[in-house]
Amino acid sequence: MPSLIIDGREIAADSGEKILWAALRSGIYIPHLCATEGAELPFGGCRLCLVEVEVGGRREMTTACSEPVREKMKIYAHTEKIARMRRMAFELIMSDHHIDCKNCAKRKNCGLIRTASAMNMPLQPKTLRSLARDLPVDNSHPLFAYDPRKCVKCGKCVLLCQGLGKSFLDFAHRGFEMTVTTFDHLPLSSIACESCLDCVKVCPTGALYLKDTSKNVIPAPYQSTGLTSAGRPKGGGVSEASEHSQKLLTSPDPGVGGSLKEEGGSGDG
Amino acid sequence: MEESKQIEETLGRFRPERENLLPVLQEIQEQVGYVSREAMEKVAHFFLLPPSEIFSIVTFYHQFRRKPPGRNPVHVCLGTACYLLGGNLILDAFSRELQIGRGDTTEDRSFSLDATACFGCCNVAPVVKIHSQIYPKMSPGKVEEVIINLRDKDKSS
Ligand code: SF4
Ligand code: SF4
Ligand code: FES
Numbered sequence: 035m036p037s038l039i040i041d042g043r044e045i046a047a048d049s050g051e052k053i054l055w056a057a058l059r060s061g062i063y064i065p066h067l068c069a070t071e072g073a074e075l076p077f078g079g080c081r082l083c084l085v086e087v088e089v090g091g092r093r094e095m096t097t098a099c100s101e102p103v104r105e106k107m108k109i110y111a112h113t114e115k116i117a118r119m120r121r122m123a124f125e126l127i128m129s130d131h132h133i134d135c136k137n138c139a140k141r142k143n144c145g146l147i148r149t150a151s152a153m154n155m156p157l158q159p160k161t162l163r164s165l166a167r168d169l170p171v172d173n174s175h176p177l178f179a180y181d182p183r184k185c186v187k188c189g190k191c192v193l194l195c196q197g198l199g200k201s202f203l204d205f206a207h208r209g210f211e212m213t214v215t216t217f218d219h220l221p222l223s224s225i226a227c228e229s230c231l232d233c234v235k236v237c238p239t240g241a242l243y244l245k246d247t248s249k250n251v252i253p254a255p256y257q258s259t260g261l262t263s264a265g266r267p268k269g270g271g272v273s274e275a276s277e278h279s280q281k282l283l284t285s286p287d288p289g290v291g292g293s294l295k296e297e298g299g300s301g302d303g
Numbered sequence: 304m305e306e307s308k309q310i311e312e313t314l315g316r317f318r319p320e321r322e323n324l325l326p327v328l329q330e331i332q333e334q335v336g337y338v339s340r341e342a343m344e345k346v347a348h349f350f351l352l353p354p355s356e357i358f359s360i361v362t363f364y365h366q367f368r369r370k371p372p373g374r375n376p377v378h379v380c381l382g383t384a385c386y387l388l389g390g391n392l393i394l395d396a397f398s399r400e401l402q403i404g405r406g407d408t409t410e411d412r413s414f415s416l417d418a419t420a421c422f423g424c425c426n427v428a429p430v431v432k433i434h435s436q437i438y439p440k441m442s443p444g445k446v447e448e449v450i451i452n453l454r455d456k457d458k459s460s
Contacts, residue, residue: 201353206362217354218340 036105040085041112047103052076054083054098057111064111065120065149067127067238068188069099076100077189081123082149086110095119124149125159130210131239132166132183133157138240145238146186169213174223178234178244182213185241189214191233202227214241309334310342314349324350324360328367337368365418370408373415375453377401378432382421385429389442393429394418396443400450413457414450 037046038053040062047056055071057064067080076099083098088108098111110116128146135141135157150157158164169182187205192214195203202225206215216225234242313330317323324346331342338361347354361367379385379394394416398404401414408415424430427439431449438449 196353201355204353204355204359206359208363215355215358217358218343 036103038103038105038107038109040109050102052099053085053087053101053103053109056103057098057109062111063152064098065124065153066099067145067149067186068190070190070193070236073193077193080127080186080188082120082127084116084119084123086113086116120153121155124153124155125162127186128157129159129162130165130167131157131186132181133164138184139243139246140237140240144240165210172222173245174221175227175229176223176245177229177247178222178231178242180222181241181243182215183241184239185214186239187212187214188238190236190238191242194232194236198230198232200227203233306335306339307341307345310345314345319350321350324352328357328361332367337371339369339371365406368406368408368415368417370406370415371412373408373412374457375413375433376415376417378417378419378422380420380422380424380428380430380432381418382425382428384421384425388429390418390429392443393431393441393446396446397431397450400446413454 035046036049037044038056039045040053040057040060043060043062045056045060045062047053052069054064054066054069064085065082067082068077069083070077076097078097078100081097084095085098085101086093086109087096087101088094088110093110098109131146135144135147138144141147146157166183171182172180189205192201192203192205195201202216203214204217206213206219216222231244234244237243310331313327313334316330317327327346327349328338331346332338335342343357343361344354346352347357350357361369377397379390379397381390381394385393394405397416401409401416403409403414403416405416405418419432422430422432422437424437424439427437429441431438431441433449433453438445
């Protein structure tokens with residue numbers, strides 16, 4: 035079992051695992067938004083997990099979610115330079131985020147609020163002006179909705195849906211115009227989504243959220259029509275999916291694990 | 304030839320291997336003029352890839368259009384020389400006048416707007432190409448006139 039040294043502290047790690055997860059397990063908090071544990075190809079898009087690694091006496095910047103641990107590697111996770119870069123990364127993320135916590139379904143369990151409080155930063159960028167885009171909310175699905183104005187393009191839902199062999203969500207367009215969306219921007223109700231609602235769980239923001247169905251009767255097992263994912267078997271029955279969604283809907287705290295106060299530890303999964 | 308037939312005929316000439324994905328999409332655009340929803344679905348099916356991935360690729364490259372070209376396809380050059388002399392301002396002017404963005408087609412299908420790379424007429428930059436005609440030394444002020452003339456021609460033909 036290799037061990038590595040983060041900020042002068044020696045910690046144990048599993049061989050081949052990425053720095054980020056070893057650090058978090060040992061109680062060293064490194065901010066992160068886009069990382070999925072066990073992902074083969076880390077997305078590395080949020081740039082919040084930047085650390086410095088000592089290589090041949092020099093320090094190099096790298097993202098902790100993508101760099102595998104090596105025996106006795108020396109990592110600096112909390113330097114002045116790192117703090118500056120992370121703050122900038124977070125401001126960039128927030129600069130096109132539609133900040134509206136009061137009306138946000140994830141306000142009690144938001145990865146952005148958690149990150150902001152851990153980094154001791156406000157949600158509103160101080161040095162950048164807001165470039166939030168006016169994009170339409172997809173409200174078509176009976177159980178969940180998608181508000182692209184809150185999406186931080188972390189890619190977690192894309193990776194997850196892909197892992198389930200469905201790939202209903204993907205990135206589209208590029209640069210500032212990039213969005214996470216369905217095939218040809220089709221409404222969520224018209225694709226063959228089986229309502230497993232796992233994307234809602236992994237989404238760290240209020241972009242993918244459960245609709246408030248508590249006042250209504252929970253809709254009958256949702257059966258979709260229309261497009262199927264080409265060439266892929268339609269796994270998972272509808273009844274199984276709806277059972278799963280009932281559980282999600284009735285649990286007191288749907289969405290990612292952990293609470294606002296929890297700043298380190300297991301992270302936001 | 305009808306669009307579906309053209310797509311199928313194109314797919315028939317390739318093997319469903321990933322390295323053929325971009326050539327297939329380019330060939331469809333060449334044959335049909337654009338990559339429609341139907342085309343993306345057929346390509347996805349052919350390569351056994353999720354349609355969302357095809358959409359991701361088609362929207363990533365500006366060379367693919369998802370709407371049929373207009374009767375007057377406007378190509379604004381954004382090559383180095385044209386760009387330096389304000390090609391993007393010409394593009395903006397067309398976009399404003401026609402009320403469409405880059406890669407888009409007007410409701411009545413009379414105009415479409417695209418940006419392209421160098422035509423090789425840098426000496427008269429910035430240039431715009433519509434059909435095979437080159438409009439040299441363009442300025443935002445000339446854009447309206449170009450559009451009106453083409454609209455008139457459309458009406459009389
Ligand atoms: S996603 Fe988080 S930061 Fe954004 S509006 Fe919702 S609660 Fe606020
Ligand atoms: S919808 Fe949520 S999970 Fe998906 S990319 Fe956007 S922020 Fe990430
Ligand atoms: S968590 Fe490493 S770049 Fe986002």
